Amino acid sequence: xxxxxxxxxxxxxxxxxxxxxxxxxxxxxxxxxxxxxxxxxxxxxxxxxxxxxxxxxxxxxxxxxxxxxxxxxxxxxxxxxxxxxxxxxxxxxxxxxxxxxxxxxxxxxxxxxxxxxxxxxxxxxxxxxxxxxxxxxxxxxxxxxxxxxxxxxxxxxxxxxxxxxxxxxxxxxxxxxxxxxxxxxxxxxxxxxxxxxxxx
Amino acid sequence: xxxxxxxxxxxxxxxxxxxxxxxxxxxxxxxxxxxxxxxxxxxxxxxxxxxxxxxxxxxxxxxxxxxxxxxxxxxxxxxxxxxxxxxxxxxxxxxxxxxxxxxxxxxxxxxxxxxxxxxxxxxxxxxxxxxxxxxxxxxxxxxxxxxxxxxxxxxxxxxxxxxxxxxxxxxxxxxxxxxxxxxxxxxxxxxxxxxxxxxxxxxxxxxxxxxxxxxxxx
Numbered sequence: 001x002x003x004x005x006x007x008x009x010x011x012x013x014x015x016x017x018x019x020x021x022x023x024x025x026x027x028x029x030x031x032x033x034x035x036x037x038x039x040x041x042x043x044x045x046x047x048x049x050x051x052x053x054x055x056x057x058x059x060x061x062x063x064x065x066x067x068x069x070x071x072x073x074x075x076x077x078x079x080x081x082x083x084x085x086x087x088x089x090x091x092x093x094x095x096x097x098x099x100x101x102x103x104x105x106x107x108x109x110x111x112x113x114x115x116x117x118x119x120x121x122x123x124x125x126x127x128x129x130x131x132x133x134x135x136x137x138x139x140x141x142x143x144x145x146x147x148x149x150x151x152x153x154x155x156x157x158x159x160x161x162x163x164x165x166x167x168x169x170x171x172x173x174x175x176x177x178x179x180x181x182x183x184x185x186x187x188x189x190x191x192x193x194x195x196x197x198x199x200x
Numbered sequence: 201x202x203x204x205x206x207x208x209x210x211x212x213x214x215x216x217x218x219x220x221x222x223x224x225x226x227x228x229x230x231x232x233x234x235x236x237x238x239x240x241x242x243x244x245x246x247x248x249x250x251x252x253x254x255x256x257x258x259x260x261x262x263x264x265x266x267x268x269x270x271x272x273x274x275x276x277x278x279x280x281x282x283x284x285x286x287x288x289x290x291x292x293x294x295x296x297x298x299x300x301x302x303x304x305x306x307x308x309x310x311x312x313x314x315x316x317x318x319x320x321x322x323x324x325x326x327x328x329x330x331x332x333x334x335x336x337x338x339x340x341x342x343x344x345x346x347x348x349x350x351x352x353x354x355x356x357x358x359x360x361x362x363x364x365x366x367x368x369x370x371x372x373x374x375x376x377x378x379x380x381x382x383x384x385x386x387x388x389x390x391x392x393x394x395x396x397x398x399x400x401x402x403x404x405x406x407x408x409x410x411x412x413x414x415x416x417x418x
Contacts, residue, residue, distance in 0.1 A: 021229040021273060023294035025236060031300040033243060033285065037309040039235035045316055046234065047224045087319040092366070094388075109208030109352055111252055112268065117319075121224055121234075127268045130213035136354065136406050137209045137397055145216055156404040160208065162350040163386055163409035164248075164322040165366055 046121055054085045055118035055168055056189035060182045062095075063173045072170070073097075080118060080168075090117035090166050096159060097170040098199075103154055104169045105143065105196030107135045108161040115166035119194060126195065136160060146197040169196040201253075201346055202353060204260040209354040209397070230269040237276050242307035242315070245283035249376035253348035254278040324383035328368045330412075331385065336362045337418040338389060340410060348376030351414045355406075359418055360391040363407060371411050384412040 028034040058080055062069040071079040076093040080086070093115060096104040108114065109132045114122040125131055135142045139156045143149075150156065159167045171193040177185060192198035207213075225231035241251060255275035256263075263271060280286045285304065290297050307315075332338055342357045343349070350372050366386040374382035389410050393400040 017270065017273070018227070018229045021232050021236070024273075024277070024291070025232055027286070027290060027294050027296060028236070028240070031286075031296050033300055033304055033306055034236065034239045035306045035309060038239050038307050038312055039232060041309050041312040042235040042238050042316075043225070043231045045312065047231070050316075087317040088315070089319065091319040091321060092323070094364075107208075109354075110205055110350060111255065123218070123222055124226075124268065125216050125218045128213075128216060129207060129210075129264065130216045133207040133210040133213050134216070139404060142216065146218075152402060156402070157390075158404075158406045160352065160406060160408045162352065163366070163369065163372075163411075165386070165388075165409050 046116075050116055051120035052118075052189075052191035052194060053186070054083070054120075055115070055191075055194045056186040057083055057182075058085070058095075058118060058168070059170055059189045059194065060186035062170055063185055064182050069170075076168070085117040087117050089113070090115045092163075092165045093118075093168060094165055095168050095170050096157065098172045098196075100172075101153075101155060102157060103143075103148075103150055103196065103199075104157045104159060104167075105135060105139055106159045106161060106167045106169060107132060109133070109136055110160075110162060113161040113164075113166065115168050118168055119191060123191070143197065146192065148197065148199055169194050171198075171200050174200040201256060201348065202344055203256045204263055205256045206353050208352045225269075233269045233273045233276070237272055239307045240276060240280060240285070242311075243285065243304050245285055245304070246279050247375055248320075249348055249370075249372040250378070251275065251279060252372075253376045254282070256348070322370050324368050324370060324381055326368060326383050328384060330365055332362050332365075332387060332412070332415065332417070334362050334365060338362055338387075338410075338415040339418050340389070340391075340408075341414055341416055343414070345373060347373065349373050351410065352408070354396060355391060355408055355410075358391055358395050360389040360395070360408075362387045363390045364388040366409065369411070371413060373411075373413070382413075386411050387415070389415070 029036055062072055072095045076095040080093055098104055112122055112127040136158050139158050188200055190198055193200050255271050258274045277291055281288055284301055339359050340355045368383045369386040371382040371384050387410055388407050390405050390407050393404040
């Protein structure tokens with residue numbers, strides 16, 4: 001195990017989270033309820049295989065292919081599946097499109113629901129008390145903290161992910177990107193722009 | 201339940217702290233906790249709604265203070281004991297006190313990739329008449345269930361417009377209580393900021409996914 005497991009600060013308000021988690025894992029493994037290799041594979045999947053590069057490809061495809069964008073509107077899960085992104089916490093997808101008139105931003109006020117197949121696991125800030133509490137009541141102050149300023153006549157739509165439906169924001173294509181190919185466009189798309197806390 | 205987890209609209213949490221290029225897991229114990237939740241969930245002793253509700257039932261002051269994976273770890277302990285996978289004394293001592301309950305099969309490594317790619321279908325393939333049409337004005341009911349619910353307090357008693365019918369889904373309040381799926385229509389409902397918060401001349405709004413049982417005709 002790496003040295004950072006023995007930090008003074010193990011990122012916890014409770015003592016010895018490392019020891020407690022290891023103890024529970026050992027107990028469950030001893031009782032043959034959990035296979036440690038399964039844990040390794042799950043961790044590898046979410047650390048290395050799923051992430052916002054997936055969603056970026058969906059966005060870039062929508063920018064270059066109007067028929068694909070229309071399929072995203074009609075059945076986002078199926079359209080996203082065309083690119084190979086399916087599964088856990090992304091079974092029921094809806095894509096919400098930003099425009100000059102509308103800015104979308106996604107939250108889960110009750111916990112941390114987030115579209116894993118296209119964005120991976122959420123950042124700490126998305127799961128924070130501050131974001132969950134404030135973005136529904138004062139989205140513009142939240143967006144301002146993230147560096148996004150919107151005119152008064154822009155409609156902000158906050159999507160509270162209360163069900164198993166998962167939301168992906170389709171950001172506006174940035175000006176000056178007309179000559180870029182799909183791969184170059186995907187490289188421009190940030191995770192935050194697909195949550196709605198950034199514009200490109 | 202009217203827990204502190206239901207925090208939409210609360211004040212006082214301060215600025216949103218952000219870390220650039222943060223790792224997926226900040227500590228190995230976080231990664232193990234994440235994976236343990238998935239692996240234990242695959243034992244089949246609880247469903248996702250029970251799982252979320254276990255996190256919600258953390259003592260309020262502890263929940264607010266806890267980091268995200270601390271909440272997951274606390275919830276996991278609750279689920280394991282309440283569903284008879286471990287006894288309380290086994291959890292406290294970290295030592296096995298006997299054979300595991302019969303019929304529990306560990307989630308095998310070979311199944312991981314397929315399970316992650318497949319997910320789970322929360323739609324229910326039954327025909328249920330929709331109570332509300334797109335465009336209908338609906339009232340989010342003032343209900344205060346003591347068990348699990350996905351109806352946040354900030355929307356109860358407020359009037360919105362049905363924007364979309366997602367179809368028939370598992371109803372989490374019933375599912376979390378072990379009462380089966382109680383399949384019903386799930387709607388995306390739009391509420392104006394003015395309606396929710398009593399102010400705002402702007403056109404801002406909040407969309408929530410709300411089940412038929414949460415809604416009344418206006």
